[in-house]
Amino acid sequence: MSQFRNSPAIQKILRALGNGESLSGAQIRSRTGSDVNKDQRAKLTDAGFVGVDSAGRGFIYTLTADGLSFVRDELGGPLEAPEADSSRLSxxxxxxxxxxxxxxxxxxxxxxxxxxxxxxxxxxxxxxxxxxxxxxxxxxxxxxxxxxxxxxxxxxxxxxxxxxxxxxxxxxxxxxxxxxxxxxxxxxxxxxxxxxxxxxxxxxxxVPKTVGARVIESYEDLTSEPGGWVSLVKLRDHLADVERDELDEVLSALFRDGRIRLISEVNQRMLTDTDREAALAFGGDHKHLYQVG
Incomplete structure (x- = not known):
């Protein structure tokens, strides 16, 4: 335990994972009250106690066999998982x-x-x-x-x-x-x-509308024909009051939920600097057009 004797935060992370389940960073935060930072992640993987997998913008953490043994033998076992709020709506x-x-x-x-x-x-x-x-x-x-x-x-x-x-x-x-x-x-x-x-x-x-609802409704205003594709340049101009990061997050969520489609421009030579600037980075690709329906 000597390498983590002065790091109660890392001990908490290990104990949060002590039941052998894989947890996201958000789930660890809900159990320990703090995030897993880059330095902690490196120390845990270097010690061979935790395996880390990428998951979108975050990570999934899983204890290795050595990590499970360490939690059991040196840290007194796993943290108790918080009880679900049975009164809360699903x-x-x-x-x-x-x-x-x-x-x-x-x-x-x-x-x-x-x-x-x-x-x-x-x-x-x-x-x-x-x-x-x-x-x-x-x-x-x-x-x-x-x-x-x-x-x-x-x-x-x-x-x-x-x-x-x-x-x-x-x-x-x-x-x-x-x-x-x-x-x-x-x-x-x-x-x-x-x-x-x-x-x-x-x-x-x-009436205040969500940005997601505005993205969906904007499609009808911006498309030139049913089922047509709308450039993200037009959408960003149409929703100029929405911050770039917020609109990117909403577009990504709508795309993951299957409520909009996003594609890259096939003919990349047609793209202007404005098109490239307006593109949404998603899954290692850049999306330039969206469609609803």
């Missing part, structure tokens, strides 16, 4: 609630599918209805958030996301957390903003 339930945020009294299931590529399944509908968070109308499927539903959305936005949240849920949480923060700076919350009698029915343009 990822699918949170996605459904965030997708239902709208000034409209009712939101059609077909519109949710069109805008976000999400189908709210019957088990999710039943769970949210039983909790008193939504009212579900049949034929066609429509939803209405209850007052309690709006309150629960705000409560969820006040909590950190889970390490295994899918990209769409992370995007929703990020965008609506920012919107809620802006509203609260004016003394408002989501419930108050949409409460009956507080304000007149807001115009669509006044």
């Amino acid at each position: 990822g699918k339930e949170r996605i459904a609630l965030f997708a239902l945020l709208s000034p409209s009294l009712e939101v059609a299931g077909a519109d949710i599918k069109r805008l976000f590529g999400v189908t709210i399944s019957k088990p999710v509908r039943t769970s949210l209805s039983d909790r008193g968070l939504v009212v579900v109308f049949e034929r066609p499927i429509r939803f209405e958030l209850t007052e309690k539903g709006w309150q629960v959305v705000e409560e969820e936005l006040a909590k950190p996301g889970e390490p295994d949240d899918p990209p769409l849920l992370r995007m929703f949480h990020h965008q609506y957390s920012r919107a809620l923060s802006a509203l609260r700076s004016r003394g408002l919350g989501l419930v108050e903003l949409y409460a009956e009698g507080l304000v007149d029915e807001p115009a669509v343009d006044d």
